[in-house]
Amino acid sequence: MFSPLDLSFNHDNTMKWTHTLIPTLKEDPNDAEVDSHKLMVRSGMIRRLSAGVYSYLPLGIKVLNKVNAIIREEMNAAGSVEILLPALQSLSIFELSGRISVFGNDLLCMTDRHGKEIALSPTHEEVITDLIKNELGSYKNMPLILYQIQTKFRDEARPRFGVLRSREFLMKDAYSFDVDADGLNTSYQTMYDTYCRILSRCQLDYIVVEADTGAMGGDVSHEFMVPNLNGEDVIAKCTKCDYAANLEKAVAADIEPEDEAITEERKEVSTPNICTIHEVSSFLGIEPRRMVKTLFYSYQKSHIAVLVRGDHEVNEAKLAKQLSQDTIELADEKTVTTLTNAPVGFAGPIGLNIHIIADRAVVNMKNCVVGGNKADTHLMNVNFERDFTVDQIADIRFAVEGDKCPKCNHLLSISRGIEIGHVFKLGTRYSKTLGAKYLNKTGKELPIVMGSYGIGINRIIAATIERSHDKDGIVWPMPLAPYEVLVVPVNIKDRSFMAVATKIYDDLCEEGVEVLLDDRDQRPGFKFKDADLIGIPIRITVGKSYKERGELEIKVRSSNEISFSSPVNIVPEVKTRIQSLQ
């Protein structure tokens, strides 16, 4: 045994299990739902402090640092420059950008001893803009891309899935500064390409989708998604071409007008207590797609009627954009009753005296069913233009399975994904509100044109595990693995085993290989289970084959491929394998 002070055996890139803290668990933690969360806890990478707040243990920080290193290399290679901004911000800076209301309760605020309101930063657009407005006075200083790796704080309404949605998380955020839109386009493309390289080096499968800009503002935005059933984002992707978008943003190709004669007269039917689309549909024996859903939204004290097909859902983000509003909300029951002269459930477009906005699909429907604006009444054989008109036609719904691609008209598929990265063309949103201006060649004062680029580092790790694990544990891709090699002497009391194991450990260390030695006094089965759980890519076993033939066993975690090597050849052998797994 070695005393805790005897660290002579530990080098920068090596570690003995008994000298570190890798508290593995045989059973799943009871508060974990998704595989990545369970495995991160079981493998001893993280422990929960409180909801959405996690400590990283040695194995966890090792992986975190691997991701950080890849990000730094690629960001630096792309010509961006690292900085570090404070996590503590004054609230007044958010007042200037007008984002206090945008973040709402997600913003973690507190009052300092002077009574000043301060916040833990959820993101850094304001801080960076405030910083550079004093430093980038001239076009000569641009283009410039600055980045940092920083902890962000968001008081999430509902943290979940372990590190996938937490209240405190690590983010690499970058900001570009250009003199004009062309410059921004170049910077944006550079970051876009850099993100592709970063994720490829992490060996993550990802797709890039068009995204809504949400709370960030700006116009163009892309998200980097890792396809996964547990993802919180929904993606619409063309089955043929490269079109892919977040469902918030996704557009479906216009639906063909129904080819049906308008002959029947409109007819009133009694639908006692039959309110929902589903109820009316089964009561009348008519598919939901033949019905029009009439909803009411409120904003700025005014109300509006919204029409979508019965089997479609209103996309409030699109609707708000159409109405040039930041927020809109579904009208309350009282409003609906007043506007329709009927209980909720019988609203229709005919005879309404307010602004009506219809989804594009609605105006192509023929002989449909609508509410009668009268209790217990619906109308059949209703037709756009003949029976009602609208004030505005727009795309205001979510795309659904069965919709066609807006680019090539082939089928769209709907799936889920984990948002790993998000890039935005901010334009002058922040430079204007915070006053970040520069002088151009002719001495004219102009707002700096900005972009913002974020990557969730914890999410890269969790998403990697989601994509790469089996029933026994994590299967680390070589670039992110906490150690490249695990050396397992099956019995530490066997002197010859330990002698060889420590020799290999030292030799690999000399060669710069990252290696962990399982020097615990445990039975082989126990160690193998842990080895599979923590998922080190290459396992070298000193055991049976060594005793019998003087050979070491090399096992590759990802392929389960087993090979043997003599002690003298082990180092080059292992290095070759590491190479091939990079």
Added chain:
RNA sequence: CGGGGCGUAGCGCAGCUUGGUUUAGCGCGCCUGCCUUGGGAGCAGGAGGUCGGAGGUUCGAAUCCUCUCGCCCCGACCA
């Protein structure tokens, strides 16, 4: 924020319905010894608990009631 569920040893759980023979239990882990060494062994002994917290009902509360804190799930919300 709405709905549901759960807090009992480091971890995973039983006990609660019907209050008292339970000195609060089981599995894993932990400590000591023996034994064992290629897929989470075995035997023996042992440590570890304000039953989340506060108040109440009662002769008596892990168990019943009230409040409170924490955690998880569904929804709403969300770079």
